[in-house]
Amino acid sequence: MMKQKRRHVTLEHVATHAGVSRSTASLALRGSSHISEATRERVQASMRELGYIYDRVAANLRSKDSSTVGLIIMELANPFYSELLVGIHHELDKFGKTVILGTTFDSPAIQERLLSTMLENRVGGIILSAVPGSSSEPINRFRDLGIPLVLINRKLQGAECDFVGVDNVEGGRIAIEHLIRKGHRRIAFLGGLPQLSTWRGRKQGYDEAHRMAGLEIDPTLVIESRATRQGGIEAIQKLLALPSPPTAAFCYNDTIAIAVCMHLQSVGLVPGRDLAIVGFDDIPEATIFSPKLTTVSSYIRLLGEHAARLLHARIDGADAPPQSVIVQPELIVRDSCSDPAKKSE
Known part of the structure; x- marks a missing residue:
């Protein structure tokens, strides 16, 4: 039948x-x-x-304004993006907007496909954490179509649109200055890749703090890796294999910092005592892990809220040149940074 x-x-x-x-x-x-x-x-x-x-797509076609907003990020497994999503949702809910989520895993091909899908679904606007090294051409295409797009966290050269991010140079600088005040003179910079605008900003802050303190930078202490837990493990393994390891490490993000702490513990070393650690972002896990992580807060949810408000204003008809909203970071001092002298205690 x-x-x-x-x-x-x-x-x-x-x-x-x-x-x-x-x-x-x-x-x-x-x-x-x-x-x-x-x-x-x-x-x-x-x-x-x-x-x-x-049928939301059909409704959007009938309506001048779409009730949906596209959000394209790297992945949700990274707690940074989970917190970012909370901030964006919290703000867009006030305006009755529905979020369509896409994850790129830092693949340019996936990003291009997701942007096309957002267009097909007639979204009213997009918040995008751009894939490093991707072209600005698809981004500017949205502008030409009259669809607002806000870049968040990662800048993209040549993209003529709004941007929301943290002052990465200042964040890197205050992290290194804290370690220098604690007495550290050989400080590593672990994780992240130079293709990322966030990495370049944090590295600039790292360099400036060394220069202001009259300290030379040992290039062997700058170890690149993917901004993941596995990347953090690979970075700390390379660092510990050096003939003269440092006394402290500034990590590109908290995910890497926590992975570094876990690996140190697995080889019988004490994070904070045998190697002082500073992270970046202040994800929720930073206060749960032992030792509690000293880190630079990028106020992740606030970044999301700023991006959502800016996008809503654009959807609502705000007409002005592209804006940059830069959040000032703050050093959060916890337990993962002891003085070098305390290693022998």
């Missing part, structure tokens, strides 16, 4: 079933305050009973 084809349920069917007009059903669907709660509940009950599925 052939399976009967399921009937496509329209808003007209829902309205008839609920005993209201189509316009009333539409208002109920959009959460309008112009109808009573009892009518809204009756319409929603009919939608559930009939199996009505809202």
Whole structure:
């Protein structure tokens, strides 16, 4: 026996079933305050009973403004992006926006495909953490189409759009100055890749703090890796293999810093005592791990909130040259940085 084809349920069917007009059903669907709660509940009950599925793409095509916003980030496994997502959602919920999420895993091909998908779904705007080294051409295409796009965390050369990020130079500088005040003179910079604008900013701060203190930089102490836990393990393994290891390490992010601490413990060393550690971002795990991580806070959720507000203003018609919102970082001192002299205690 052939399976009967399921009937496509329209808003007209829902309205008839609920005993209201189509316009009333539409208002109920959009959460309008112009109808009573009892009518809204009756319409929603009919939608559930009939199996009505809202065609948001079609609605966006009919409407001048889309209620959806695209968010494209590297991955959710990195706690930085999880916190960023919370900040963005928290702010966009105020404006009744729905977020369509895509993850690139730092692949230019995936980023290009996701941007095309966002266009096909008629999003009202996009927040993008750009893949390093990617072209600005697809970004500027959105501008030409009148679709607002905000870059977050990572800058992209040649992209003519709004940007929200942290002052990475200042963040790197205050991290190294803290270690120098503690008495450290050989300080490593672990993890991250030069293709990342965030890495270049933090490295500039690292260099400036050394120069201001009259300290030479040993290039063997700058070890690149992917900004992942595995990358952190690989970086600390290379560092410990050096003939003259440093007494402290500034890590590109907290994920790397925590991986470094875990590896030190696995080889019988004590993080904070045998190697002072400073991270970057202040993810929630920084206060859970032992020792609690000294880190530079980039106020991740605030970055997300700034990006969401800026994008909403653009969607709402704000007409001004591209803006850059730069959040000032703060050093959060915890337990992972002892003085070099205390190693022998």
